[in-house]
Amino acid sequence: xxxxxxxxxxxxxxxxxxxxxxxxxxxxxxxxxxxxxxxxxxxxxxxxxxxxxxxxxxxxxxxxxxxxxxxxxxxxxxxxxxxxxxxxxxxxxxxxxxxxxxxxxxxxxxxxxxxxxxxxxxxxxxxxxxxxxxxxxxxxxxxxxxxxxxxxxxxxxxxxxxxxxxxxxxxxxxxxxxxxxxxxxxxxxxxxxxxxxxxxxxxxxxxxxxxxxxxxxxxxxxxxxxxxxxxxxxxxxxxxxxxxxxxxxxxxxxxxxxxxxxxxxxxxxxxxxxxxxxxxxxxxxxxxxxxxxxxxxxxxxxxxxxxxxxxxxxxxxxxxxxxxxxxxxxxxxxxxxxxxxxxxxxxxxxx
Amino acid sequence: xxxxxxxxxxxxxxxxxxxxxxxxxxxxxxxxxxxxxxxxxxxxxxxxxxxxxxxxxxxxxxxxxxxxxxxxxxxxxxxxxxxxxxxxxxxxxxxxxxxxxxxxxxxxxxxxxxxxxxxxxxxxxxxxxxxxxxxxxxxxxxxxxxxxxxxxxxxxxxxxxxxxxxxxxxxxxxxxxxxxxxxxxxxxxxxxxxxxxxxxxxxxxxxxxxxxxxxxx
Numbered sequence: 001x002x003x004x005x006x007x008x009x010x011x012x013x014x015x016x017x018x019x020x021x022x023x024x025x026x027x028x029x030x031x032x033x034x035x036x037x038x039x040x041x042x043x044x045x046x047x048x049x050x051x052x053x054x055x056x057x058x059x060x061x062x063x064x065x066x067x068x069x070x071x072x073x074x075x076x077x078x079x080x081x082x083x084x085x086x087x088x089x090x091x092x093x094x095x096x097x098x099x100x101x102x103x104x105x106x107x108x109x110x111x112x113x114x115x116x117x118x119x120x121x122x123x124x125x126x127x128x129x130x131x132x133x134x135x136x137x138x139x140x141x142x143x144x145x146x147x148x149x150x151x152x153x154x155x156x157x158x159x160x161x162x163x164x165x166x167x168x169x170x171x172x173x174x175x176x177x178x179x180x181x182x183x184x185x186x187x188x189x190x191x192x193x194x195x196x197x198x199x200x201x202x203x204x205x206x207x208x209x210x211x212x213x214x215x216x217x218x219x220x221x222x223x224x225x226x227x228x229x230x231x232x233x234x235x236x237x238x239x240x241x242x243x244x245x246x247x248x249x250x251x252x253x254x255x256x257x258x259x260x261x262x263x264x265x266x267x268x269x270x271x272x273x274x275x276x277x278x279x280x281x282x283x284x285x286x287x288x289x290x291x292x293x294x295x296x297x298x299x300x301x302x303x304x305x306x307x308x309x310x311x312x313x314x315x316x317x318x319x320x321x322x323x324x325x326x327x328x329x330x331x332x333x334x335x336x337x338x339x340x341x342x343x344x345x346x347x348x349x350x351x
Numbered sequence: 352x353x354x355x356x357x358x359x360x361x362x363x364x365x366x367x368x369x370x371x372x373x374x375x376x377x378x379x380x381x382x383x384x385x386x387x388x389x390x391x392x393x394x395x396x397x398x399x400x401x402x403x404x405x406x407x408x409x410x411x412x413x414x415x416x417x418x419x420x421x422x423x424x425x426x427x428x429x430x431x432x433x434x435x436x437x438x439x440x441x442x443x444x445x446x447x448x449x450x451x452x453x454x455x456x457x458x459x460x461x462x463x464x465x466x467x468x469x470x471x472x473x474x475x476x477x478x479x480x481x482x483x484x485x486x487x488x489x490x491x492x493x494x495x496x497x498x499x500x501x502x503x504x505x506x507x508x509x510x511x512x513x514x515x516x517x518x519x520x521x522x523x524x525x526x527x528x529x530x531x532x533x534x535x536x537x538x539x540x541x542x543x544x545x546x547x548x549x550x551x552x553x554x555x556x557x558x559x560x561x562x563x564x565x566x567x568x
Contacts, residue, residue, distance in 0.1 A: 332372065
């Protein structure tokens with residue numbers, strides 16, 4: 001069997017300069033919070049790594065995650081690193097379909113048993129297997145069969161990581177996350193709607209460099225990217241501290257770039273790297289474009305109140321319920337007063 | 352449901368029900384009590400004017416006691432004004448009130464709020480030390496005094512910790528802060544913190560009774 005080319009050879013063939021490649025390695029080391037002394041090791045490891053086999057499974061999803069990772073505005077080293085993996089199965093991107101596609105998946109599983117990565121986007125419907133099938137195979141069966149021989153599973157996007165929009169109340173398909181179903185393999189969650197491409201490639205880079213998985217937080221997300229909140233790294237944070245807020249999307253504050261907290265920004269409770277890694281080749285991120293953070297990398301973000309409802313807005317229920325509480329107060333007060341009057345009358349008679 | 356969702360949702364919701372029901376219960380229970388019969392001839396009418404006068408004059412110490420009460424009075428003013436400023440002039444709090452009142456008002460920069468919050472906590476601690484070291488105050492203090500102190504200072508302390516983090520996650524600290532506010536809301540109608548809504552009712556009543564009897568107010 002022909003030996004597959006190394007990632008370094010592939011990048012060289014694609015015309016990536018040594019300077020550009022080292023720049024990418026330095027950025028990756030910085031993102032992963034590694035010391036500069038690790039840059040040569042990252043470069044060496046990536047250059048010499050054989051193309052890792054990746055099986056990409058798409059379940060209940062909108063293809064936004066795939067779009068995010070494949071449609072960069074211009075070719076980047078990150079994009080080429082992504083190209084350099086051996087994407088052996090991805091039913092949105094591959095030319096083969098039906099039996100041929102499934103044969104490719106099985107071949108990749110057999111050839112790389114115990115060493116391949118499974119990337120999943122989309123949630124898994126558990127209400128009825130027929131809600132989502134590929135080649136007549138239910139999503140849960142395909143996930144369990146493919147994950148059995150994998151080195152690790154990466155849940156790409158909030159749907160795979162937490163159930164996402166398909167899992168939003170009332171969750172009609174009984175959507176579940178990868179972590180809910182796969183218990184015997186390491187599962188890395190890379191949530192976001194969609195997730196940042198750099199985060200994906202950096203997780204792959206860590207896997208290629210150290211042959212280990214990154215340190216994860218309580219939601220299974222790599223700490224290097226999900227360790228701080230959007231609010232902590234937001235360039236509008238000084239306006240929050242100064243008490244300067246945009247009240248509407250077209251007022252003086254919005255034009256001056258003031259804090260979007262009052263417009264519903266969920267930055268303070270959202271852990272992601274948008275404010276530092278940014279989008280579209282480092283152009284900007286939603287807050288920079290003038291829109292509050294939706295908190296899309298957090299579990300159940302769809303069901304956490306209105307997107308444009310400020311974070312500190314309390315959820316008191318309806319006015320009718322508060323009126324009911326007030327009516328109960330009046331009734332209790334009247335009873336207390338009646339009891340008090342009886343005592344008063346008793347004292348007056350005795351007195 | 353995570354801790355923050357619980358704090359922002361059911362905890363705050365039930366605290367609001369208890370606050371509303373408890374406050375109205377206490378007020379209606381007192382206001383509907385039978386007025387004590389007064390058989391003496393009134394020296395004045397004892398109307399609303401008398402009530403408002405005493406509400407105002409009792410905000411300041413009478414001259415003979417000024418020197419003796421200067422220290423606790425100053426501390427109490429710092430404590431109360433600090434609390435009002437933190438609750439009513441911190442922008443995220445204003446947004447909170449705007450959520451159910453339908454209108455907001457201008458706030459102060461965060462650093463000013465942090466300063467006022469620290470001043471409030473320091474004044475509260477000084478008042479607690481005074482209560483614990485004064486034999487008379489100690490004798491007349493009970494659980495209500497200490498618990499009311501605790502639940503009123505706790506939300507300020509938990510709020511001040513949020514920007515410091517202290518190794519905890521923002522949403523956890525925010526949830527703890529909201530839960531401490533919920534505790535304050537639940538306790539407020541039933542303990543001595545009830546003076547928040549009873550102080551002017553009692554002062555006004557005193558003013559009306561005193562004027563009716565001809566006492567100088």
